[in-house]
Amino acid sequence: MDVTMKDVAKLAGVSLSTVSRVLNDSSLVREETALKVKKAVEKLDYQINDSARILRTNTSNLIGVIGAGMEHPFLANLLKGIEAEAREKGYALIYGDSDGEFEKEQNYLNIMKQKKIDGIILITTNYYNDLLNIVKNYQIPVVFASGYISDPEISCVTVDNVAAAYDIVEYLCRAGHKEIAFIKGPDLDLLASQERLRGVKLALRMSKIKYDSQKFIEGDFTFESGYSAAAKIIDRFPNTSAIFAFNDEMAIGAIRYLAEQQIKVPEEISVVGFDGIEMGEYVKPSLTTIKQSGYELGLKSIELLNKIIEGQEVEDNKVFIPHKLVVRESTNKLNKLNLKKEVENTKLN
Structure with a gap:
């Protein structure tokens, strides 16, 4: 039988609402109580129901990455930078290779919207106004990591x-x-x-x-x-x-x-x-x-996306990484x- 939140609450000697607050990192729970709940979770090997958590918090801790030609060494390093910084900030990644095709990019966007992802990194060689319109209509935080986009509503990280x-x-x-x-x-x-x-x-x-x-x-x-x-x-x-x-x-x-x-x-x-x-x-x-640096490009892309997701003030949504001859x-x-x-x-x- 699966372990439930009720089992955790019973073992820790607290209410269900207290367990929920601890699992959602609420600051309203005393440290001593939070420690009891965490020990109960560990002892019972309680697995959080991701679907239920998404419904409660409206966040998934997932970031979608849509790329094209990621077998290329530079883009592979970019993906490494994305993965490292995403992990540091507590995100998991969903990745789809679009081969630079608009239809595939649109399909991946639809899938990721259904997954309730928190944000998207787009690495595309093809620039379509239709793609930008879809991104805007979805109202999901998006950062382009493939080139400069002049549209003031679109965030991007790129070399000059x-x-x-x-x-x-x-x-x-x-x-x-x-x-x-x-x-x-x-x-x-x-x-x-x-x-x-x-x-x-x-x-x-x-x-x-x-x-x-x-x-x-x-x-x-x-x-x-x-x-x-x-x-x-x-x-x-x-x-x-x-x-x-x-x-x-x-x-x-x-x-x-x-x-x-x-x-x-x-x-x-x-x-x-x-x-x-x-x-x-x-x-x-x-x-x-x-x-x-492809790695730095990926890292900066997640940094910018995370700020947008968390509603932080973004002074400039066009970020340039340095280049050197x-x-x-x-x-x-x-x-x-x-x-x-x-x-x-x-x-x-």
Whole structure:
């Protein structure tokens, strides 16, 4: 037979209402009495009925996480940060991988609403107004952990993708590179990838380098897409002196292709990435990149979400985590071979 609250009350010598207050961490119960109840709960191995508790308190201590492509190293670290901080604050997680598909995201939102979750972390590459409207209508606290969202009602935690992309392209331009090709994220990624594109355009304009949309090859943030994009770049733009991939995995895929073609990195082509995953430090040559902490992104997302759930004052619902340009072996100043090509092309023109 299952142990009930009545059994706990009888053993502790208190009323049912006192047991309920202790189980709900009420401050109205004296410490000595609370200790008796807790000992009775432990002795009887009383299991709290979650459904009943949710009805009583209107809280579940559950946070939903809807993500896309969490097998990627950066996003896996983000999830670790979410888990660690959620555990610290007494939350359990429900996770669903949407593959970046709106229908799946909508379905998970419906499921999580039925579970009476306290809040949601959304990690999506696709930005839909319909998704924002659903989130608002549900009236569940939500934090986006995938990019900057200008809507004042929506809370988000992100790196400043525009500034970070600007920094790494400016670095390449200052190193003397003018023939830069890019491996961007999917066209459907209207958050991080589009923000990085804005930073690239700004840096090129400030460096007086003409923007050429043909030099932006679409990838999908995987090693394979970086490999195939690099092949297209070398075929279409043989004078390329640098490649900027919008994440580290695509950059590493590009380096693999260049190595197979016996194109030396960085002597002939410099390669840079974005995210700062651990693998980039150990690939040969080690990868120059924009480093951001996925773990900190996850941690800050839970911190912000918890404040919203508890009704605390939030001074700014747009939180930026820091980024850093990390220069390693995959870049150097413009090599002599490409510099010679530039001089020859100038004479011909």
